[in-house]
Every structure is written in C-alpha cells, then in structure tokens.
Amino acid sequence: MIVYPTIELQQGRCVSLKRGRLNEPVIWHVDPIETARKFREAGAQWMHVTDFDGVVGGNANNTLLEDIIRTAGIPVQLGGGFRTRESVVRWIDKGAGRIVIGTLATQNPDLVKELARSFPDQIVLAVDVWQGKVMSEGWRAATAFTPEDFIAAFSDTPLAGVIITDIDSDMEEVEAQLGMVSGLAAQVRVPVMVRGVINTVDDIARAKYIPNISGVLVGRALFSRDLDLAEALAVAQPRPEPIADFQ
Structure with a gap:
C-alpha cells in the first residue's frame, strides 16, 4: 500500500481545513518545498498536493506548484480546481x-472519460462523500449523486485510480468510516486511495487489509506530528507470507 504524504496549499502556505471550510484554515508554519523534499527523504514514492486557491478559481499557487513538481524528486499527484481540458493538459x-x-x-463526465483515455494512468477520480452524497465545488455543494452511482458511471473508464474522501472525518468512529470506504472500494475496478480516515499508524494498519485499497493520503496528521511518515511507510509495506517448512 502506498502512503501519499499530502500538502494542502492556500496563498502559498501549508494548511489543513476542517470539512473543507476555506475561511478557517489551520496554518502550518513550514516551507512547502522543503516539506516535499523531506517526504522524499523519508522514503515516500509519491506525494499529493491540493491547491485550495485553484478550487476557487485562483492561480496564486501556480509558481509554487511548479517548483514543488520540479524539485520534489518524486511524482506529484495534483488536485484542486480542474474545470477544463486545457487546465488538465497544462499541468500534465x-x-x-x-x-x-x-x-x-x-x-x-464524458470529458473526464475522454481525458482518461487520452492520458492513461494520469487521471484520478475524486469521490468526496458527505452524508451519503457526492460533493463538488471543493466540498461546498451537494450533488444528486450517491457515491455508488457516481463510481458506477465511470466503471469502464481507464482511470489511474479513485480517491474516496470521507468528509465527515472529524467524527471518532474510525471503524464506521473504514466500513463506508470498504463498501465503496469493493465496487471499483481500479486502485483506490482513501483520504480523511488516517490519523494514526493503527489506521494505516487497518486500511492495509481492506481489499482494493492501494493507497492512503495523509496530511494533517503528519503536520501535527500525530503520525511519523517513516513509521507510516514501514507499516504500509507488505509483510512476507509465512512459508511452510516441510521436513
């Protein structure tokens, strides 16, 4: 299972949001580029970046995003405000x-399916779930889609993966969260990444054994130091299966 250490950017700063509230960021006083390098040094294979300014149509982070992509030393999975084909192609x-x-x-959806065919292994579908509905516009607007129907609409699309986010991740019922994620992951034919349910090493250990979960996105827990990235990466590694010793 791949751990995706995550940076969320707002006005050039590393931040975390509570349930997507853009006007209530928790600001982490760290350098984004140096943080990305530390992810690589800890052994991360990938990292994830969300551009919250991009979510609302801004471009204040563009130069910083380019610098992170150029200097991180590991592939960057980028989200935040992709509304046109041109914006997707530009960042690829x-x-x-x-x-x-x-x-x-x-x-x-037809445009996203076309993009997935045009850019194999580079388009990831975000399924952001709040109270049983898929959210859009940076978690600010509820759609009419259930996550099950939304995922089914892309069942034949050659996506690189699906990110399932439990927006109600501040509740303490971690087992209930993972149960929801597990049910959705069972429907998906491509690798599934989860976000919003990983706060401790134990959460990674649980997620590791959910079928079809290939990755976890971890941000706030790293910045608050509730989770050590090197330890998280170690826990996420597969354990060798025992081999019977026939005498």
Whole structure:
C-alpha cells in the first residue's frame, strides 16, 4: 500500500481545513518545498498536493506548484480546481504525475472519460462523500449523486485510480468510516486511495487489509506530528507470507 504524504496549499502556505471550510484554515508554519523534499527523504514514492486557491478559481499557487513538481524528486499527484481540458493538459505538461478531478466529473463526465483515455494512468477520480452524497465545488455543494452511482458511471473508464474522501472525518468512529470506504472500494475496478480516515499508524494498519485499497493520503496528521511518515511507510509495506517448512 502506498502512503501519499499530502500538502494542502492556500496563498502559498501549508494548511489543513476542517470539512473543507476555506475561511478557517489551520496554518502550518513550514516551507512547502522543503516539506516535499523531506517526504522524499523519508522514503515516500509519491506525494499529493491540493491547491485550495485553484478550487476557487485562483492561480496564486501556480509558481509554487511548479517548483514543488520540479524539485520534489518524486511524482506529484495534483488536485484542486480542474474545470477544463486545457487546465488538465497544462499541468500534465508541467510535469504533474497525476491529475485529480472531482467537480468536472459531476458536470461533464464524458470529458473526464475522454481525458482518461487520452492520458492513461494520469487521471484520478475524486469521490468526496458527505452524508451519503457526492460533493463538488471543493466540498461546498451537494450533488444528486450517491457515491455508488457516481463510481458506477465511470466503471469502464481507464482511470489511474479513485480517491474516496470521507468528509465527515472529524467524527471518532474510525471503524464506521473504514466500513463506508470498504463498501465503496469493493465496487471499483481500479486502485483506490482513501483520504480523511488516517490519523494514526493503527489506521494505516487497518486500511492495509481492506481489499482494493492501494493507497492512503495523509496530511494533517503528519503536520501535527500525530503520525511519523517513516513509521507510516514501514507499516504500509507488505509483510512476507509465512512459508511452510516441510521436513
């Protein structure tokens, strides 16, 4: 299982949001580029970046995003505000390893399917779930889609993966969260990444054994130091199966 250490950017700063509230960021006083390098040094294979300014149509982080992609030393999975084909192509050309698309998939699913065919292994579908509905516009608007129906609409699409986010991740019922994720993951034919349910090493250990979960996105827990990245990466590694000793 792959651990995706995650940076969320707002106005050039590393932040965390509570249930997507853009006006209530928790600000982490760290350098984003140096943080990305530390992810690589700890052994991460990938990292994830969300551009919250991009979510609302801004471009204040563009130069910083380019610097992270260029200097991180590991592939960057980029999300935040991709509403057009041109924006997706632009960032792929800039070197983003994958592009995460959510709102556009609710508005123009045919375009997202075409993008997935045009860019194999580079388009990831975001399934952001709140109270049983898929959310769009940076978690600010509820759609009419249930996550099950939304995922089914892309069942034949050659996506690089699906990110399932439990927006109600501040509740303490971790087992209930993982149960929801497990049920959705069982429907998906491509690798599934989960976000919003990983706060401790124990959560990684649980997620590791859910069928079809190939990765976890971890951000706030790393910045708050509730989770050590090197330890998380070690726990996520597969354990060798015991071999019978026939005498």
